[in-house]
Amino acid sequence: MKKVLVTGGLGFIGSHTVVELQNEGFEVVIIDDLSNSSIDVLNGIVSITNQKPIFEKLDLKDKSSVELFFRKHNDIAGVIHFAANKAVGESVNKPLLYYENNLNTLIYLLNEILGLETSSFIFSSSCTVYGQADEMPITENAPIKPAESPYGNTKQIGEEIIRDTCKVNLDLNAIALRYFNPIGAHASSKIGELPIGVPQNLVPYITQTAAGLRSYLSVFGDDYPTPDGTCIRDYIHVVDLAKAHVFALQRLMNGRQDSNFETFNIGTGVGSSVLEVIKSFERVSGKSLNYKMTARREGDIVSAYADTKKANSILGWKSQLTLDDAMLSAWNWEKHIRNL
Structure with missing residues (x-):
């Protein structure tokens, strides 16, 4: 080996x-x-x-x-x-x-x-x-x-x-x-994202809010030049x-x-807005999320999603799992670590 x-x-x-x-x-x-x-x-x-x-x-x-x-x-x-x-x-x-x-x-x-x-x-x-x-x-x-x-x-x-x-x-x-x-997170719910302190990333903040650890989720900016006004990212x-x-x-x-x-x-080659991620979570979890629109955050860009042709053709790698798959696994992981 x-x-x-x-x-x-x-x-x-x-x-x-x-x-x-x-x-x-x-x-x-x-x-x-x-x-x-x-x-x-x-x-x-x-x-x-x-x-x-x-x-x-x-x-x-x-x-x-x-x-x-x-x-x-x-x-x-x-x-x-x-x-x-x-x-x-x-x-x-x-x-x-x-x-x-x-x-x-x-x-x-x-x-x-x-x-x-x-x-x-x-x-x-x-x-x-x-x-x-x-x-x-x-x-x-x-x-x-x-x-x-x-x-x-x-x-x-x-x-x-x-x-x-x-x-x-x-x-x-x-x-x-x-x-x-x-x-x-892993499908087994035995490993996943485990931020120490207040999460700096969107998805663990979503799951912690749904689990009752956070009173609400802040959405940083609703006035970006995107279809729903929120930032777009490629979530893999x-x-x-x-x-x-x-x-x-x-x-x-x-x-x-x-x-x-x-x-x-x-990446996946697909851009999803913050609101689309929230809707995906609500769809797979069956829970309504408490979120508020707040001011933009310094350092954030408007939009970023990948062209993955090079990785697909030269590395021979391609993403297989969907946004809903990811959000469900993240929620199952959150429930596992909180004994919910």
Whole structure:
């Protein structure tokens, strides 16, 4: 079995990707500092796969700890890098936190990966690298505009760091997956999105409101130039997204890449407004949601949804699950963790 390192592997996307990797026969090592995740997620992974990944609690901002880790695990064949702060609104208020955590950790990882015998690297990027794109759907060739938030800027800079490193280290093979808005949970309801404190993302706020943890959901802006006035995003089921990482890793390990740094959009290709997401939730849950229209939120763009042709044809990956599938799984997960 090839050994794969998953940083942030107890987080939302990371944990689902660990499940898919183990289902495909990879040996997985997880690094997580538990700053925005729970050790209990490890039990969920084991319960789903009947396999226990290796787990190391480690802060990737500590360069010496990263060096020691790679001395201990010098047989790693691939790295999937999720560990990062990821809330747009928080990044506007705490830019230095985001620049330190999201960039330093990437640099320390790449330094160590270059010393490995084989170097396959998957970077958790984001559609935020495009800013407010001129045309929909967004292709990988869309201009990279000035970022709307420090979070988006860290993803732009992160890709630049990897691209520049690949130019002078031809043995390093990397793919940046630019994904859109991951939502939902595993069908087993044993792992899902588990925000600490007030959720920064729409769907867990919806489910927490429905569960009675929040008095109401704020919809940030109803005056955008969209059919119903609310922002439009491409919401992708987290299980589909997790599988895309496996496809990308296998592409690199099998030497199928066209260059040693590639980018792919990972989304459904369908844009849904905030109100459409709310209606989907109400439809699958049978619950009426208490929501209020409030002012726009700084850093939010109007619309973003993916052109997925490149991922479909070159990676051989395509999303399979619907918005209703994702909302139902998110609600089942919320009910599970709240014992509802």
